[in-house]
Amino acid sequence: MKLAKRPLWLFLTALLVFLIVGVNEGSHAFAKTAAMENEFQQAAKRYQVPVALLKAVSYNESRWDSHSGKPSVAGGYGVMHLTDVTGLTTSGADSAAVKTPNAASLHTLQKAAKLTGLSVHQLKTNTAANIQGGAALLRFYQKSLGKSLTANLNSWYAAVAKYSQSDSKAAANYFAENVYQILKDGESQNGITIAPQKVVHLKDQSINSDSTASSTDGPSGLPIEWIPALYKEFDDQGDYGNYDLADRPNDMKINYIVIHNTETSFQEALDLFSTPTYTTANYVVSSVEGTVAEMVRPQNVAWHAGNWYINSHSIGIEHEGYATVGGFWYTENMYRSSAALVKYLANQYDIPLDRQHIIGHDNVPGLTPAAQKTMHWDPGTYWNWDHYFSLMGVNLRQNQGRTDSSIITITPDSQHNLTADSGEKVTDAGVNLPLAGSNFVYLYRQPSFSSSLIADKDFSSGQSGTTEKDDWGDKAVFGQQFNQIGQSGDWTEITYGCQNAWFYNPNGANSTSATGKLVTPKGNKAVSVYGSAYPSNQILKKNKVTGITPTPIYQIQPGQKYVYGGEVTADYFNSHFDSNSPKNVIHGNERYYQIQFNHRIAFVKADDVTLSSH
Template sequence: MASAALLLPLCATASAADAAQTRPAPASALQRAFAAAAARYHVPQSVLLGVSYLQSRWDAHAGAPSVTGGYGPMHLTDARTALADTSPRGRDAQDLRGDSVRPAPRPAPVPHVRPPSGTDLPARLKTLPRAARLTGLSPAALRTDPAANVAGGAALLAAAQRDLGEPLSADPADWYGAVARFSGADDTATAAAYADDVYEVLRTGEKRTTDAGQTVTLAARPALVPRTAPLRRAGLRTLSAAGAECPTTVSCEWVPAPHEQFGNDDYGNHDVADRPSSPDIRYIVVHDTEGGWEGVLSMVQDPTYVSWNYSLRSTDGHIAQHVKAKDVAWHAGNWYVNSKSIGLEHEGFLARPDAWFTEAMYRASARLVTYLAAKYGIPLDRQHILGHDNVPGPTTAGIPGMHTDPGPFWDWRHYFELLGRPFDAAPGSGAGLVTIRPDYAANRVAYTDCGGQGLACAAHGSGDVRLYSDHDEKSALVKDVGDGSAPTTGVNDVGARASTGQQYAVADRWGDWTAIWYLGQKAWFKNPEAQPTAVPATGQVATPKDGRDGVALYGRAYPEAGAYPAGVPAQPLSPLPYKLPKGQKYVVGDEVPGEYYYAVTFAGDSHRLVAGDDRYYEIQYGHRVAFVRAADVQVTPTT
């Protein structure tokens, strides 16, 4: 009877859900829900807030499920509701090796991956049904009512604490084991990495306005030291990190992609190399999986499929490495970029804005990237930390098939804050360069083609800004001549979009509008002073040398023909259908030598790195980067 009485306020909240939809909740309602649930289940409010922040950053996503079927601020999972959408993506029509010297791979069927039944689901994917049993609240209420969802999370934490034989203490330091168990991880390393992140949030504190306009605050406790001993009694398995190349601050395992021969001239699914000696490593490429964890792992272990270096799990940030950094994975669709990059696949979907990327995964990814960048000397900027959607087509023919993930709903601004490289404004207001930096939550760009051609995407924050041919939202979108089709508002159409962290030279200004040089033309975006979508920047820009009306651009920085030794076919420079016109300026990200890694056989003894005398500049040309010969341009600093 006492338990039922405690649940009455929550039941009333759930029964009034329809009424709540017609009137906005007070901005403090979610904070009060955390306080009420903490008191009801005797969980420290700070612990409840910290766990929720790591799951959703307190967002409710209007009751939409995440990629793993997680709901609400506590990300309570019921993956049975999303099984039909978590099958792995189909085989890419594009050859993700991106090397025209290699024959196109023979078509091979996508391996069948049976979606797990409800009984086969791991515990981390069915926490919502358990929360329903603990609270007496309906699954529907736990999915759609934030207050009920928070109560469900509090009940799960309290149950985990009791299962460990621990008291329901008021001291947050005593809840480390329960927090680790809340992650749903079945191994000690992943559970501990998750709990460590939660306690880091508790030490630093957070304050944020959520996607529903709720203001939530977690006060900092900088001296908080958790008591970790209870985790040893949790009965979790020991996960081996042997073979994996990861920092100690993340949970990581080695799940190798096969380097196997399956025919006279076919092998997969990566190439052996000796990086960073031959060739070096300059880029990290961020992808999303377009599929659920189990299916993705099955795909990367198929020798007839493609490969990438690391996969990151949504629920708890766990990492699996598949290809050693010394070897070349096939993931970017551009052989030059593949040979010089490390590819990271994040569990998620580009065209499902509310199938969100969790904070746990963002933080694990940022720690991995920080580690890799320090190890291989990779600058932490947006011309070296690329999205797959920023990788250029290697040739004109390859442009239309280039991928567009992780898409406009990946929060680059938050990601770079976690990397310790926030996109700060340069001093002064009249700079000749800008860094794209909209407020992600408030920047609700309208996209289409989510869930079907022409269908509108759900309203959601975005890290991209839309680009127009004039300072008017009724004007035409800028056109990407390389794509060959009319520009659209489709979520996969990147031709008229600039992304957070990218830098461009200012071409013009008009009231609240700013124009940048983009794809060889003026591209306008709304940039009001009261709510700017870009901030001043400084850097170097490239423009054609005097006397030239325009110079060619390339999707790869290959050496000149005379650099190729006997036995290695010379690769054509193959200019793209773009120009860097006279009088236009484009931000320079790096100067690189012309190089080609020749690797067309299973064995590595015939692989060669061809290096020439020609040098190139990588520039931010459109949404994607491009390369221009250093001999064709002059580079000057801007202030």
């Protein structure tokens, strides 16, 4: 197409405006990070705290993210995570008053206010003030231990442990170890840098970790305690709870680790699993301290996922906090403890560290179409899968570089993946929630923000999806993989739950090329999709299992392709109280392929499909 001539002055003016805007935006971003760097320097100098140590404590608490003044699920504010649970306000349609202990560890803002002379409001909302509050606390702890305000990083170990606010020696020690590991490795993010430091991990006798390693299943150094869940027969009719004895992985392979959040306090979760409630998890992780309670041994089957097949083949980990109510971000202490635990368990039980095997409760399918709508959606919109996997040494953004592969990994930037100027939002019964920190991209029927969102037949009776926090039918989450079938400008088209769906992907900002295998139906017939890999009805009946029928939940149409997640052989755990006999596991002959179907994983029979590399 021939372009009409335009005056040179108009072109130069436009160019000048572009350059000025670009410089101003870049300068603003640079100024913001430069200001925080300067704020660390000033606070460190004023309170005579080594600046690298101050930065490392801050990074271990918040990764230098102020979260726009929003509290964490533990009531912590700002880059130093100064706590004030009395000021924690709830938001959302299902907001409720939450009982929290009146411990000093949950009110460090008040202590910091006394030490600095700054108001609690300033410490919550102003980053410079927040950093000063953290520095003042570190100085106070160092002096209270009778130690000098030295530049020697190693002499601050006990003060750092006290900064954790933990009454648990193991948890305080673990916090300090994480900080000193950051110092040793160095860190650089958002224009702030810690150069690698020569440090020796010096453990004062006052903070030696508790000796629990012999009685728990977890990595060395993790602040973990054995707190058994209830296991009891409730009557003489076969009613019992809250989990099943097994001999995994000898009788059944452990294929998954399921991530949950409690929607209660840590203690309330422990109490819940210790009473006749027919629910448990193998582990519970606290938000304030990162302490871990092991409640059901990994070899046993906890009742946590709402899908008996997934329960039988998974380990469930609950995390203290609220997916959207109260706080808007999960604590670094919790992420680090949980990631260390998952990495340990994955190694112990040969579980792949990917998003088809390390899954959220929201990724667990229902066993029937009717069950789909009632399945849970935690850990929710604000669980940072990107950071979580990076703590396990896995980079899900790693481009695998094959130009002929149609497989992509969903990798949105949690700070910019949803765009307010396009009208995108996240809601809780119509109440707006933050965009920043969300972990997904919305899926549209057409490549346009004016198009309707796709809908899942088993979640909504409507034709369009919603922006509601629990509407999993129109969301593709970080780390999930799909088959790309089209591209139109800034929009990418994928196969998702039997539909063609589009997501906004300018210059590939929200996806990464990947390799793997694709599953597609054989021939010209639709293929059944299941929420389990159960044996056939014939085998189940032969073993006197009643009330269990492998039920299709969807139908894959010919030509549709889904990313392969591994092969499993059919089985069913026919559990009984006080029995872990191998005979309880009923084995079938059918082979199933796991796939990433929509927001949730699913299974297809291997004989019904073909498998190809991409």
